[in-house]
Amino acid sequence: MKVRHLFLSFALGMCTFACQHTTIPKSAYVAAENKDVVVLLNREDANDIPQVSLWLRYKETNNEKRLLITRPHARRDWRTYTGSVRIPVDSIATISKVTIISYGDEPVKLLVEGCSDDRNVESFIVSENSKEAICLPTTNGLIGIAEEEFLLIMESYEYYEEGGRYSRIDAFDRDGNLFSSMSPKLNHKQ
Numbered sequence: 001m002k003v004r005h006l007f008l009s010f011a012l013g014m015c016t017f018a019c020q021h022t023t024i025p026k027s028a029y030v031a032a033e034n035k036d037v038v039v040l041l042n043r044e045d046a047n048d049i050p051q052v053s054l055w056l057r058y059k060e061t062n063n064e065k066r067l068l069i070t071r072p073h074a075r076r077d078w079r080t081y082t083g084s085v086r087i088p089v090d091s092i093a094t095i096s097k098v099t100i101i102s103y104g105d106e107p108v109k110l111l112v113e114g115c116s117d118d119r120n121v122e123s124f125i126v127s128e129n130s131k132e133a134i135c136l137p138t139t140n141g142l143i144g145i146a147e148e149e150f151l152l153i154m155e156s157y158e159y160y161e162e163g164g165r166y167s168r169i170d171a172f173d174r175d176g177n178l179f180s181s182m183s184p185k186l187n188h189k190q
Helices: 002-019
Strands: 029-033 037-043 052-058 064-069 085-088 097-100 109-115 121-127 132-136 141-146 151-159 165-172 178-182
Touching: 029 097, 037 097, 052 109, 097 141, 109 141, 121 141
Parallel strands: none
Antiparallel strands: 029 037, 037 052, 052 064, 085 132, 097 109, 109 121, 121 132, 141 151, 151 165, 165 178
C-alpha cells in the first residue's frame, strides 16, 4: 500500500511539474499578431470553464514569455458594472479572444475577453509589465475600435424596470477610463 501511495504522489508531482510550461506548448494557437509580437493562447484543461495560458513571442528576438494563466474559480467579488476596476491578473477566469491595443514602441498591452458564465463576456486590459489587469464594466465585449482616438467600443446590456433588455455602447481609452456612453433606451412598456 505504501508503494502505491508513493507512486501516486510521485505521479501527481510529475503532473504538476509537467503542467508548468517553460516554453510555449505545441498545442497553443495564435490569438493575435502584429509586426512585433505574436500572442498565443493554450487551453490547459478540458473543463467547462477552461484554464487558459496566454503567451507572448517577440518576433525580433524569438523570446517567449507566459504573461498569465487564468483561474476559472477565482474570486470575482470585485466585479462592478459602474466603473473600471484594477484586479490581480490571476483573477481572470478564462480567455477566448485577444486584441492587441498597444502601438509603436510601447510595452505590449492587450484586451482579453472570455465568458465564464455562458452569458456575459468579461473584458480586461492587460499590460505585459503589470501584475494587475483593468476589468471593464461591460457584458458583451468589444465591437470595434475608434482608430483616430484609439478608443475601445464595448457593448453591454441593461434591463428595463418593466422587463426586457436594451443595449449600451461605451467607449473606453486604453487605460480603462470611460470616454463616452450611449444607450438607445426606448420608452418601453410591456
